[in-house]
Amino acid sequence: MRAVQFDRFGGPEVLTEVERPDPVPGDGEVLVEVEAAGVNFGDIKNVAGQYAPAETLPHVPGMEVVGRTADGTRVLGYLTSGGYASLAAVRARDLIEIPEEIGAGQAAALLVQGLTAWHLLRSAARVQPGEAVVVNAAAGGVGSLAIQLARHFGAGRVIATASTPDKRSLALDLGADSAVDGAADGYRERILDANHGRGVDVVLDAVGGEVFEQALGTLAHFGRLITYGASAGGPLPAVDPARLTMSNTVLGGLWLVPVLERSGAAGPPLRELLRLTVAQQLRPLVGGEYPLACAADAHRDLLDRRTAGKLVLRV
Structure with missing residues (x-):
């Protein structure tokens, strides 16, 4: 072969x-x-x-x-x-x-990207109807599906971040309510402004680095930051547990491989994704x-x- x-x-x-x-x-x-x-x-x-x-x-x-x-x-x-x-x-x-x-x-x-987006929203972040969801790297394979699924699952506001005007335009076309530059410098201010000055409920992040640190500062009380990658390179910043408790913040992560090893790929989430696509x-x-x-x-x-x-x- x-x-x-x-x-x-x-x-x-x-x-x-x-x-x-x-x-x-x-x-x-x-x-x-x-x-x-x-x-x-x-x-x-x-x-x-x-x-x-x-x-x-x-x-x-x-x-x-x-x-x-x-x-x-x-x-x-x-x-x-x-x-x-x-x-x-x-x-x-x-x-x-x-x-x-x-x-x-x-x-x-x-498969990998669709199921990652599904589990980020359903299993890890447990998004509830009406919540504000931020999708970093929104034009990528996972991000582009997460925007659509967040909307389908009832998110009240979907905010996308992406690196170029074309990618931000794509995110809006996919259903995001707002799309902003995903660079670390000024990230927190842009996200809060896109959510009318209020903290957000969920951030899905595969960038890491300083963006991860800035994203923590955008969360509302009981907000959830779910990390599933670090495309910026290097380790994730250290997080003081006291910082999490003071703002009732939940920090979580997702890696799809153990999920698939436990349950197999051809389960209900993938069938739902296929049904929605058809x-x-x-x-x-x-x-x-x-x-x-x-x-x-x-x-x-x-x-x-x-x-x-x-x-x-x-x-």
């Missing part, structure tokens, strides 16, 4: 297209002929050596595949690695049948499609924030 792998840790330059033996499905696994593979920041971390141990090299990254099983059923599947390939062995519990009218990019967007109540964005051999280009564009929405590799 064709695959993209890395045999040393590093940046996009270490990704190469190779021929590898076809995978042999184990117990409870299904062989999928891959139509497209999703690209995620987690793949970039994998290539950089933050996930994959050295003894697994050479390694094929990729956590999402859209394709067909041997009987022709079109499926969406989650796997811990191995998605950047023409064939993938996927656990049956992590496969879900998808309708033909959903594009491969849209389907891939609903009903055109949810619009997953496809930011770019690349040939499998150009996986390095997809990683560079994602790192340089040149895209909005979901990136996929066409096999």
Whole structure:
């Protein structure tokens, strides 16, 4: 089979297209002929050596595949690695049948990024009707879906942050009530101004760094700041527990992998996301499609924030 792998840790330059033996499905696994593979920041971390141990090299990254099983059923599947390939062995519990009218990019967007957005709002932040929700990095794969889902779940006001005017315009088009610059300098003032001077109930943050620190200062009493990444780099700032207690602030986090390992991917949340997409109540964005051999280009564009929405590799 064709695959993209890395045999040393590093940046996009270490990704190469190779021929590898076809995978042999184990117990409870299904062989999928891959139509497209999703690209995620987690793949970039994998290539950089933050996930994959050295003894697994050479390694094929990729956590999402859209394709067909041997009987022709079109499926969406989650796997811990191995998605950047023409064939993938996927656990049956992590496969879900998808309708033909959903594009491969849209389907891939609903898996890691769609489920992350769903669990951020439902499981971690537990958003209630009427609450004010801030979505940082709102033009990204998770952010663009979180805006729409927050609105669907009854948020009273959705405030988006993004780095460019075009991305802020996109956030407004997706349903945000307000979109502001997401830079750390002046972040707190812009968020409070967008919420008419009041603190917000929820902030979803994948930026980290000084933005994380500023976001804490935007929360109303019993507000929740949920972190799920740190694209700004470096560790999250230390938080004094006394600061949390004085303002009744809840600080939480989300990493999707343990959720999927516990419950499997093909559960009620993913079925809800598929249903909303078919009903055109949810619009997953496809930011770019690349040939499998150009996986390095997809990683560079994602790192340089040149895209909005979901990136996929066409096999």
